[in-house]
Amino acid sequence: MTDSFIRHLACMGCGHAQDDMSTALRCERCGHYMQARYDLDRAAGAIDRDAITASHGGLWRFRRLLPVRDTAAILSLAEGGTPLLPSRQIGASLGMRNLHFKDLSRNPTGSFKDYSASTCVSKARETAVRGIVLVSGGNGSSAFAAYCGVAGIPFHAVTLPGSYDAMRVQLAVYGAIDHRAEGTSVEAGRLARRLAEEHGLIDAGVPANPYRVEGKKVIGYEIAExxxxxxxxxxxxxxxxxxxxMALYKGFTELMALGWVDRMPALDCIQAESCRxxxxxxxxxxxMKGAERPDSIAVGLLSAKPEAGPHVVDIMRRTGGAGTIVSDDEIRAAQLQLARHEGLLVEPSSAAALAGLRRLRAEGRIAVDETVVLMLTGSGLKGTELLLPHLAAVAG
Ligand SMILES: [Zn+2]
Incomplete structure (x- = not known):
């Protein structure tokens, strides 16, 4: 057994405490989504953050603050431990002195979703679930496909229209079942629920699955570290x-409770013009109103009516975060800049962070001296079909 400080799952609606060893991911009383709760008072006295830093590992260095009780259930493909890179050129070009990139593309399947797939699939092993279904623009499915494949857990991916070829290739090669959804994430969610009922699967979709938040909160830990x-x-x-x-907010809330950091960062939200x-x-x-025709080259940004949307707005307000929207043209330009000036070839959803930063700077929301971190969520090698026009530009 491990020495995790997990206590239970707490309902974000009614506060009901539920056993984390149950396979029900929603509140049994009111159906709301849940989050994991830890004994942070005891953890603060027992965990040495400097020893964690000295251990140079990835996600599971923080296993005492993660929700798996049985060490043998942990499935790691060496996810996490990704670098925080100081900007070489773009920061200066924006008149900013402390711009950093959290490069999450350096994970086993090429995106930040490996953090959450590792925690989810580990917990699924611990609680002996029969199978998993997930609605995803692609990165999430790719990650779950790899981890479920190794764990021997059947995985049904419900992929949204517009998913890149490389993501579908990953699904096929890792051995997942690929259900192609028509329409928006709302219809895809319906298909996932039907599959879950028919096959007895756990629906790992956002935000009903607290274990996804647990994996991703470690990105916040790593940034602070x-x-x-x-x-x-x-x-x-x-x-x-x-x-x-939600995960960054939870991560920093825990770090403050542990006494490891003394404040909460502002959390800024960047969305696509057509899905905002x-x-x-x-x-x-x-x-919140749903998006009617979500459509962007940044397929990872398309969630037409996110269930946790009001909670996210609340977090933005509480942290002093701002929101803005970006166009596909801005995303394309940012993608090239990151590649050519920082050596970072990232997917369009990640480039949207830089496009959004430009807008927030132009709107006067960010001061010169602020320490700013851009979340670069996934590899640009996932959507190379979008980059083919550049081949013509350099030919001959
Ligand atoms: Zn409840």
Whole structure:
């Protein structure tokens, strides 16, 4: 057994405490989604953050703050431990002195989703689930396909229209079952629920699965660790369903409770022009409306009506975060800049973070001296079909 400080799952609606060894991922009383709770008072006295830093590993260095009780259930493919890179050129070009990139593309399947796939599939092994279904623009499915394949857990991917070829190739090669959804993430969610009922699967979708948030919160831990156990002023997050922002908020809340950092960073939300329910709700103060025709080259940003949207807006307000939207043309330009000026070939959803930063700078929301971290979520090698026009530009 491990020495995890997990206590239980707490309902984000009614507060009901539920056993984390149950396979029900939603509240048994009210159906709301849940989050893991730890004994942070005891953890603060028992865990030495400097020893964790000295161990030079990845995600599971933080296993005492992760939700798996049985060490034998942990499935790691050496995810996490990704670098926080200081900007070489782009920061200066924006007049910023402390811009950093959290390069999450350096994970086993090429994206940040490996953090959450590792925690989810490990917990699935511990609780002996029969199979998993997940709606995803692609990265999440690729990650779950790899981890479920190794774990011997059947995995059904529900992929959204527009997923890149490389992501579908990953599904096929890792051995997942690929269900292609028609329409938006709302219809895809319906298909996932039907598959879950028919096959007795766990629906790992956002935000109902607390174990995804647990994996991703470690990205926040790593950012603080890389800054010498300090919070940055802000973290710019390309956003679809908002699990990333929820996870960073949870991560920094825990770090503050542990006494490892002394403040919360502002969490900024970047969405696509055609799919902006969270940014619109933040701007207008009105209830969140769904996107009618979500369509962007950044397929990872397309969640038409995210269930946790109102919670994400609340986090933006509490942390002093801002929201803005970006166009496909801005994303394309940012993608080239990151490749040519920083050596970082990232997917369009990641480039949206830089495009969004430009907008936030132009809107006067970010000061010159602020320490800013951009979340670069995945590899540009996932969507090479979008980059083929550059071949023609260099030919001959
Ligand atoms: Zn509840």
């Amino acid at each position: 890389a800054l010498g156990w300090k919070a940055p002023d802000r973290i710019v997050c390309p956003t679809a369903g908002g699990t990333g922002i 329910p969270i940014v619109d709700a933040w701007r207008t103060g009105e209830p």
